[in-house]
Amino acid sequence: MSAPVFSRFTGLLLLLLLIVGRASATHIVGGELDLQHRSGSQYTLTLNLYFDDIYGNTGALDREMQASIFDKATDARKTNLILPLTSNTFVDYTDPACAVGTLRTRKLVYRTTVTLAPAVYNSPQGYYVAIERCCRNVSISNIRSPGAAAQTFYLEFPPVTRNGQPFIDSTPQIFPPLSDYACLGDLFYYDFGGTDEDGDSLVYDMVTPLNGYSTAADPAPPAAPAPYRLVNWNAGLGTANQIPGSPPLGIDRQTGRLTVRPSSIGLFVFGVRCAEYRAGVKIGETRRDFQLYVLNCPRNATPSMVVSAGAGTYRPGRDTLRLKLGGNRCLTIKTTDPDPSTRLRISTHAVNFTGLATSFTSSSTGSIRTPGMPDTLTTTLCFPDCAETNGQVYLLDVIVADNGCSLPKRDTVRVAFTADSGGNIAPVLSSTFGATGDTLEVHVAAGATFTGTLTGTDVDVNPLVLSSGQNFNLAQAGMTFTAQNGTGQASGSFRWQPTCQTLRPADGLLVSFQLTENGVCQPKPQTQIVRFRVILPPNAPPVLSSTFASQPPADTDTLVVRVRINEVYDATLTGTDADPDPLTLTATQDFDLAAAGMEFGAQNGLSLASGTFRWRPTCQTLRRDEGLLMRFQLAENGVCQPLPQSQLVRFVAVVPQDTVAFRPPNVITPNSDGLNDYFTLPAPPADLCESRFAGVQIFSRWGQQVYQSGERSFRWGGAGLAGTYYYLITYTDGRRLKGWLDVLP
Structure with missing residues (x-):
């Protein structure tokens, strides 16, 4: 109803004005504790305290609160915590149009982070948190000496480990508190149900609010261990009858819905407990104390x-x-x-x-x-x-x-x-894929072509649509699907030509074919899932042979071929395949083939490939001390998962260390008859690459040098004395040729 508040609540205002004079030192409306897991051993502890913003003593609005954690088994204090004020807001009305200026509640949020270490908080009976604060509103109607009554905020939580394993739990969070009032003789209802982050079962009941041990002289002491004193009900009231009425204040055990049809006016405090259960075992609880005004409201007829x-x-x-x-x-x-x-x-x-x-x-x-x-x-x-x-x-x-x-x-x-809805017979989806089971299996050889058809029929003659779904690109997988849709019937054609790329993923490709009805109540789609797999034909590895001979025999897979400078080396390679498959013979190297004096040619074909290799090493080749490395490879073409064969060859160029034709004369007769008059070198080893003629020395039998020359065309006619002499011929690469010579008269 939208009547002005002043005209409708004159009686209410008079009642509240009487309360003002004796409420100046009061402030607590109610509140509850909350413990939420964050990560690891970190939890957030929160106190929601509800403060009377109209008659509350602003000096009692604390900037921080002190909480204590106790062991339930021994009531031993584990720690004290300081919770700073982090939020100060108003509690909203269910219907703002019904707000009255003499009823306004603040929600004060105190919050801190607490570490619950597994090595410390592992008592099987769990723990409880308590905060004590005085005092309640002096105008409360259902308890004795309300101005001296205090409040203990209380919750229980389980150990953080059980049976050696982490046991994570966040306490229930009760729905927002009421800022409404109830009307005398009218049914009042409100949702106090909660939520639980862990999905635990929640059970609600009414409880007598906790008083504790704080006083007006000591309003915020460190919490004492349990048990805590309860508030004292007025005569005729109790836990099951906290607000008198027909029915009295009660809460639904499963939903947390509060109901009361109050029979008396006044300000009433009440207590609610929310217990949480996991696997049928209670693991914790949280309590909320709150207040409800019951007023003599203007009558409101029921529509x-x-x-x-x-x-x-x-x-x-x-x-x-x-x-x-x-x-x-x-x-x-x-x-x-x-x-x-x-x-x-x-x-x-x-x-x-x-x-x-x-x-x-x-x-x-x-x-x-x-x-x-x-x-x-x-x-x-x-x-x-x-x-x-x-x-x-x-x-x-x-x-x-x-x-x-x-x-x-x-x-x-x-x-x-x-x-x-008139009933609907499910359509029928059939196919020629042929396999059985919930997911059909279709195996197709790589390179082959598979075709299949799907048919959808419906006795209700509803419009049908046939479609396919998959998490890959049909075209890239070599697949095509086309559908012809219609009324009462639909058909589709599927074609697949798998390639080597279709080998992945190894578990095949899933395609879902779906037949759906359009414009039908309660359509009954039909689905056929097909797993397509590629079959690999058997593949024998090709064979690569060659006329390369390792010199000396290699102790690894690498052949070593040594060839003298300026000599010609020829070799052939042959590749065969029993399948048969197209073969390609190639050679790879990290140098210029022609510059190294090498030639390679290949003739490739089906089941057979051949290659010819020729090398005439030059002096430039000697500069690569490690030799020249070439890999000859035989590969299969057009085959899934080919098995290539290769041969690694290291070519080394060498300089000849001797010349068999070198046979200098060992007798001269320097008698000027034109026959053997001089010692010369008619055919010495030729200058080759870095190996050049350096000089000749001739010594007497006593080691005395009698002749020396740096010319290849030297001529020595003897030392004038007959006898035996020795010669030493040297080259620039360190080679030394020695021999003896007789000089006859």
Whole structure:
């Protein structure tokens, strides 16, 4: 309802003005603790404290709070923690239009990070956290000496390790607190249900609030160990009757929904406990203390609603709607409210089903504008054309709510219905792939071609669409798929010519073929999944042979071929393959073949390849001391996973160390007869590369040098004395040729 707050709550204001004079030193409305796991051994400890912003003593608004952690088994104190104030905000009303200026609550958030080391927090019975603070509001109606009553904020948590393994738990987080008030004699409801990050089961019950040991003289001492003193209820009240009424204040064990129809006005404190269970075992709990004002509010009449189906009025509990495809699937809803200037809102709630969305075809909100007249808000609610209950009776609550304070008044009509979408026979998808099982297996040899067809039929003659889905590119895999769609029938053609690239992934290629129906209620798509694999034909490795002979025999896979400078070396290579496959014979090296005096040519073909090699080493080749390395390789072409063969050859150029034809004379007769008159070298080893004639020396038998020359064309006619002499011929590369010579008279 939208009547001015002043006119509607004059009695409320008078009551609250009486409270002001005796509330100046009070502040605590309630609160709860919360412990959330972050990472590793790090947790966040939070205190949500609710502060009376109207009558609370601002000097009691703490900048920090002190928490203590205790071992449940021994009540031994484990540590004390300081929680600084991190947030200061207002608690919102359910309906801001119902707010009253004398009821305003702040939410103060105190928070810190705590380390719960596994070596420290491993007691099997777990731990508890407590914070003590005084004092509560002096105007509380249901406990004794409220101005001296304190509050203990309390939660329990399990050990962080169990059976040697980490045991991670975050405590439940209760839904936002109320900032609303209840009206005398009216049903009040509020959701105190919580959430749990770990998915643990939550169970709720009412508990007597904890008082603890703080006092007005010592309002914020370090928390004492449990047990804690409880608040003292007034006569006739207790845990099960904290706010008197019919029913008294209670909470749903599973949902956490609070309800009360209060029978007395005043300010009432109450306590709620949320326990968490894992695998049926309780592992922790958190408590919330809070307050609820009960006021003598202006009366607010409940709206009423009439639901019609077709020409008749729907009778809850007696009628069941039968919704048929093509028939009337809408309800007419008419609502009235005797209160003036009331705004109504119509909504729906599914009771025993999910996934079926109804819709309003006209406005579901509106105002009753004529004072004292039963004006009517009319709207239409329709069910989807394809709604299907499969023979079950579904229940839908149609709810009309007004805008009355403190909470809306409601009228509910529960509609029972069944819905038949007309039935649909699933289409049939068949194929010529031929394999069996949930996922068909099709094996195709590389290079071969596979074709298959798919056919979709539907006895309902619905429009059919045949499609394929995969996580790879069809064309790149050598596949094509084309479909012809139609009414009652669809077909598709598939073709695959696998290549060597299709060998990956090793587990094959998955293709999903799907047949779907269009424009049908409850379509029943059909799917066929096919795994395509490539089959590799057997492949014998080719054989590479050659006439290379290692000199000396190599002790590795590398042949060593030594050739003298200026000599010609020839070799042949032959490659064969039994499969047969196209063969290619190649040679690779890191030098210029022609510059090194080498030639290589190959004749390639099917099952056979040959090559010829020729080398005439030159002096330039000698500069590569390690020789010249060449790899001859025989490769198969057009074969998946080829098996190439290779031969590594190291070519080394060498300089001849002697000349067999060198036979200098060992007798001269220097008698001037023209025969053997001089000692000369008719055919000495030729100058070659770095090896050149350096000189000749002739010595007597006693080692005395009698002759020396640096010319290859030297002539020595003897020393004038007959006898035996010795010669030494040297070359620039260090070679030495020795011999003896007789000089005859």
